[in-house]
Amino acid sequence: MNDLTFRITQNYDNLTPSARKIADHLRIHYAEAQYLSISELATECGVAEATIFRFCRSLGFSGYNELRLAMAKASLGDTSQPYAAYTSYGEITAADTVETMAHRLYTANMEALAGTLARTDEAAVLKAGDLLEKAGKVYCFGSGGSQIIAMEAWSRFLTISAKFFTIQDGHAQVMAASLLAPDDVVLYVSYSGSTREAADVLGPARARGAKVLLVTHDADSPATGLADVVLLCGGHEGPLQAGSIAAKMALLFVVDLLVNEYCRRNKQATMRNKDLTTSALACRHL
Known part of the structure; x- marks a missing residue:
């Protein structure tokens, strides 16, 4: 018996009726539920987000992220790899050939792209274009792995415009956000949209009247409530x-x-500008 199942079994009789609905759902679907946000799990179980949080505490977890980690660990089989990409084609195992592994990864990547295409909102893209076009300055921010994507965004935009900037240090991002002007834009990348770093940057930015363009996966994350425009990506990423x-x-x-x-x-x-930047870099090519 895994740790999650043990905790549910030990505490089941003391759970409220709503909490039992969560427990019953997780007993069967914890492998799939690990990829859900707290709002998505609440919807599936037909309960409030606050009920999910109280359920976590009743099982001895500090919060939903710890519960998701327990679900992920419970779903691991003897041959599964914890770092393997989620895909309908299955998880990578030690018995796979390189060809099979390549097909699984290819499928996972294509499913992520297809999911992003399906979630593309034309109106949101057009509104985002308006914000970027009219902005005085655009700051490309993120944290952790998402910061790498924010830097890539800045790198791409830098070849065509000088009004795009990035800052890697989290403290410096907060300071910059606190000095933004109303015509500035923060392009913030956060897959989960539920990090403290996102809140620490986007809160001051909104207080200054700057616009926020958020790229995320979870449509109901805390960061979406601080954004003027939200663009959603696909893909499933477990804890x-x-x-x-x-x-x-x-x-x-x-x-x-x-x-x-x-x-x-x-x-x-x-x-x-593309011609200027390309010409400037020509001397660096052998």
Whole structure:
């Protein structure tokens, strides 16, 4: 018996009727539930988010993230790899050939991209384009693995415009956010949208009147409540798969959409600046 099942069994008789609905659901579906946000699990169980949190505490978990980790550990078989990408084609096992492993990873990446395409909101992309086009300065921020995606966004935009910036240090991001102007934009990347770092940056940015463009996976995350525009990516990332390549590809797909939307609105300036930056770097090519 895994730790999660043991805790549920030990505490089941003391759970409220609503909490028992969660317990009954997890007993059967914990392998799938590990990929859900707290709001998504609440919807599936037909309870409030606060009930999910109280359920976590009743089992001795500090919060939902710890419960998700327990679900992930409970779902691991003897041959499963905790870092393997989630895919309908199955998880990577020690018995797989390299060819099978490659097919599984390919499927996971393609599913992440297909999921992102399915979640693409044309109106949101157009509104995001408006924000970027009219912005005085655009700061590309994120934390952890998402910071890498934010830096990639800045790198792409830097070849066509000088108004895009990035800061890697989290404390410096907060300071910069506290000094933004109303015509500035924060392009924030956070797969979960539920990190303290996101709240620490987006709160001051909104207080200054700056606009927030959020790239995330969870439509109901805390960060979405601080955003003017939300663009959603696909892909499923469990608590033992943080920073997966499939999730990064999904986020990069959204970044690519934003870059191309900005370019097509500013064709002449894009062509001119792209020529300037490419010429400036020509001497570095052997």
